[in-house]
Amino acid sequence: MTILVIGREDVRRELDYKSCIELMRSAMIALSRGETLQIPRQIVRMDNGRMFGVMPGAMGGQREFGAKIVSVFPENHARGLQSHQGPVILFEPETGTLTAIVHAGEITAIRTAAASALATDQLARADAEILAILGYGDQAHSHVRAIREVRKLSQIRVWGRDIAKARAFAEEIGAEVGIDCHAFDSVAEAVRDADIICTTTAAQEPILFAKDVAAGTHVNVVGSSFAGPAEIDNALVLRSRYFADHREHVLAQGAEFIRAREAGLIDEGHLLAEIGEVLDGTKAGRGADDEVTIYKSLGHVVQDLASAWHLYQKASEGGWGTRVAF
Structure with a gap:
């Protein structure tokens, strides 16, 4: 079995803001209609404002499921690192096998802002x-x-x-x-x-x-x-x-x-x-x-899943990303 690894540069290159805003439109409507599954995020709070969180969920008729597993270290900006570190993991809908690992920090940066832009377009x-x-x-x-x-x-x-x-x-x-x-x-x-x-x-x-x-x-x-x-x-x-x-x-x-x-x-x-x-x-x-x-904005796993599955489909069709034996 192999899994597809989609790294930070892949996400940055392939998840443009205009497309992500439209992904967020569909995800947020589905969330409000009750068409997604998610539970309140599970957060472990540590010293100095650091956190470790797990956000599982499903969307797309419960076929597109996975989780974001992420650490948040606010001081990372001073180190030249993203504050959010970790993966979004995706599972194959028919067998439940692990199918992809996607860079969570870059997805978080883009989808959070895209959701704000979507709200701005409606409310400003x-x-x-x-x-x-x-x-x-x-x-x-x-x-x-x-x-x-x-x-x-x-x-x-x-x-x-x-x-x-x-x-x-x-x-x-x-x-x-x-x-x-x-x-x-x-x-x-x-x-x-x-x-x-x-x-x-x-x-x-x-x-x-x-x-x-x-x-x-x-x-x-x-x-x-x-x-x-x-x-x-x-x-x-x-x-x-x-x-x-x-x-x-x-x-x-x-x-x-x-x-x-x-x-x-x-x-x-x-x-x-x-x-x-x-x-x-x-x-x-x-x-x-x-x-x-x-x-x-608190951010929700449906936003991460919508972004990650979009990238997975693009990578599968375009032949980019890295395949790793697992």
């Missing part, structure tokens, strides 16, 4: 053109690349705790995408007049506050993936039309929503819809140009 104003990115890691890079697929950006504004690194990121990503890009010393300066904000940090306490967010802004809240760390304050949650990638998971693990609920500011009804329901046309998205909308 049609004329949105100024993007603010909070953070300068893998997700900051990928969110710029993805968001420009759904809006014609005129300016990118960047903030990070280390201003020198933020400036280096701004110079690098601005040159890559050909868009005017500048770093700012404070979050308030970076988000002033922004139409779209993406929070992609490892912040433990809020860095983005309602008072600094302009009317009509769309916010993708991405950095915190479990109950605990929060990137935005309670007042911003309260002010917003709030949408989730998946209701059950956000109610249990969406730190910002949980904090606002526990403070007595909102109840579960404040979570208006899953993005899949908006995409499917069963729930409304933005209602007016002056509303602040929030998309809370």
Whole structure:
């Protein structure tokens, strides 16, 4: 028996953002329709913010099944490594044999940003053109690349705790995408007049506050993936039309929503819809140009499986990837 190994460079080359956005569209609609199988992610939390997680699931009529097994080491960015390390593993639908191992870090970087771009396309104003990115890691890079697929950006504004690194990121990503890009010393300066904000940090306490967010802004809240760390304050949650990638998971693990609920500011009804329901046309998205909308992203194995099976099929047809005896 052989298994197909699809490495980081394979994923980067073959999983383009435009295609991944469409993969996420199908995956998120299927998730909201109850056409997928998954359980809440199993996370082992270790010292210094490190985590080890297992995310099993099935989709495609339960034929496309597998799991993501991943470690998350926030300090890896300083080492020149991705924060997410591990594989997405796929199993042959008829026999249950292991059939492929796909680089999870690169899939995570691309599919997370693609899902945010999909939500942005649904929830941001049609004329949105100024993007603010909070953070300068893998997700900051990928969110710029993805968001420009759904809006014609005129300016990118960047903030990070280390201003020198933020400036280096701004110079690098601005040159890559050909868009005017500048770093700012404070979050308030970076988000002033922004139409779209993406929070992609490892912040433990809020860095983005309602008072600094302009009317009509769309916010993708991405950095915190479990109950605990929060990137935005309670007042911003309260002010917003709030949408989730998946209701059950956000109610249990969406730190910002949980904090606002526990403070007595909102109840579960404040979570208006899953993005899949908006995409499917069963729930409304933005209602007016002056509303602040929030998309809370936790990430789900159906996103990883949709991406990995897509790559597996392309590799099988195209004859690339590496076959390994097993």
